[in-house]
């Protein structure tokens with residue numbers, strides 16, 4: 096199970112910026128258990144968006160946003176509402192947001208931070224991965240994780256060592272930042288590369304004391 100915590104509402108609204116028409120998408124899997132996804136979180140977020148003057152083009156709960164086939168099938172049924180939207184706000188873990196960005200040619204925004212893999216890597220049959228960095232940056236990188244797709248987990252662009260689109264650390268793998276560039280170009284967000292992403296706070300990778308005291312960790316208080 097992937098453990099997630101809501102991003103502060105101000106951070107979510109800041110990431111949406113001037114985007115007015117939003118499609119809201121929530122996961123009924125791990126995220127619902129963490130109360131970052133599911134119907135309750137979706138309705139709470141809907142209220143926040145409306146309070147902030149946003150218009151919803153549609154909303155949807157999907158059982159497992161980490162399942163690409165399921166997500167592609169369900170989102171295909173919502174094509175018109177998604178096309179109307181400026182972006183999709185996704186209430187789930189980092190893997191789910193990556194999956195959505197892969198199946199829809201649209202800007203995606205994570206509404207939560209993944210803070211722990213809970214001892215399990217999940218059941219998703221694909222290559223999207225999350226390292227539970229606790230400060231999800233998928234909003235800025237077009238839905239491709241810079242922590243897991245870049246061998247050096249760089250946050251502010253490539254290292255400069257890539258050769259023909261392949262990583263200098265492992266020439267069998269695509270350069271994560273090349274993929275991010277191509278993705279941002281595709282969704283018309285190359286200007287994201289001009290933003291400076293603050294240095295990572297590595298303490299966020301340590302699950303909170305409250306979480307460490309749950310059955311996921313089973314440690315003494």
Ligand code: SF4
Pocket residue numbers: 188189190208209224225226227228229230231232233240241242243
């Ligand atoms: S940026 Fe990557 S590692 Fe961090 S929460 Fe998002 S998907 Fe996970």
Ligand code: SF4
Pocket residue numbers: 244245246247248249252253254255256257258261262263264265269270271272273
């Ligand atoms: S070549 Fe690309 S993926 Fe490899 S370390 Fe450099 S920026 Fe990261």
